[in-house]
Amino acid sequence: MHSLLVVYGGLDGELSPDKTEAGSRPEFILRSCGYIAHVAASREEAVSLLCDADASILYLPVTELGPWSKLIRSRKTAPVLWWCSDLTANLSAEACDDNIMADGILSPHMHPKDIHWSLHFGARQCFERKQWMKEKEQLLSRLEERKWVEMAKGILSKAKNISESEAYDLLRKQAMNERKRMVDVATQIVKVYQMLQDQP
16 A cells, blocks of 8 residues: 545535644655655545545544545545544544444554554455455345245246245256246246236
8 A cells, every 4th residue: 555545524624735734634644654645625636536546544524434435435445544633533422423434543643653554454444345245245136036036936836836845946947948047037937927917
């Protein structure tokens, strides 16, 4: 991880590069630790600079983390970390809701070694989350497929007066004969059945 994008936010304009004291600005601290740090003060700048960034550092109130994280993650899979300072953390803990997705936290009081390790663990957290989301999507897809197969089994079982295991075997055999996936055959059966049910 070498190139970082620092995103400034805040509705009142209090958190902007020109209104933040130079010594506490995230990009200066990150550069002093050996990183390349680009700065974005608007959504458009952030989106245009995102492609070259290995991670995004959000310098904004905790209440704005959710929307910004969502925007960044919709454009690129890369770690998103929150820069926690006196200005960004001036709200109570209640402001931090369950939908905040940050891969780590950085602060101006960290030593270079702490910043390095936070970025390292943030990257690891990001890619583990990506893998978990991929597995979740696969599981949801399998559940959806199973739903169609179960409905088709029920329809075949009722229509042909056979057991569900016999209906399953029939479905499997039909899928092999048609060289289709079993879920595709099951979906066809359910849709045809529903269409026939809708007929007056």
